[in-house]
Amino acid sequence: MSPTSRIPQTPVEAEEDFYTSFLRLDADRMESIWSESPDLYCIHPGGELLQGRDAVLNSWQNIFTSADPPKLEYRLLYSRHEEKIAIHLVEENIRPSGSSHRAAVVLASNVYVLEGEGWRLFSHHASLPMMKRGRTEPDRKMH
């Protein structure tokens, strides 16, 4: 539960810190990797919009206090880095600790921003694909 000592020098390092904090249920580290912007936002799979540090960090605190460390692997599918902003498309494989269920595959769009001396997580938009209905057949009623 000790805060991270390094300041991420790249978006990839920031992403490592983000997922490490999740893996270890480390609220201090999670707090340190989010942007200081009042506009930061987080959308958990199937979740409402959470905007601002309090709402976002409280949601992670709730997750951390109600769970054992999950098994978590993530894979960077795409990244685009500009001078002060980076877009990452990530596939997360998450299995709750002790669960015999197969891992859930979550898709996440993560945005990192350069703030001061390091990179921070600005937004995390995650979603859980429903059962496959067809190769290119999304929920037609919504879009």
Place this chain on the structure above:
Amino acid sequence: MSPTSRIPQTPVEAEEDFYTSFLRLDADRMESIWSESPDLYCIHPGGELLQGRDAVLNSWQNIFTSADPPKLEYRLLYSRHEEKIAIHLVEENIRPSGSSHRAAVVLASNVYVLEGEGWRLFSHHASLPMMKRGRTEPDRKMH
């Protein structure tokens, strides 16, 4: 079904074209607003990852050929513009044509990029919040 004649000069214009093409089921306009990058991606609500122009545009074609024009309103909740990239957080209110159901509220993270003479849509990650279970209580099993 005529292609759009303007080249979006701002991310906001690109977003207008994106939602107008959806509203009018205009496949030509939809094609013109997406990035030429092979890495572009689209995640429809509850959908799998679609990556590349063919997969993304085919998905919209499928939607357009199976639907009447929806009622659609969108609201830009947050935007951050850099020199060549822009992040938009959007709330979409969508009601299928002729439906008496209340509108679905979809959250979308849209990324726009400056390509050549104009702005294009690079990624669209949309998700549909499930029923509210608590203010900051996402799906704890996933995160």
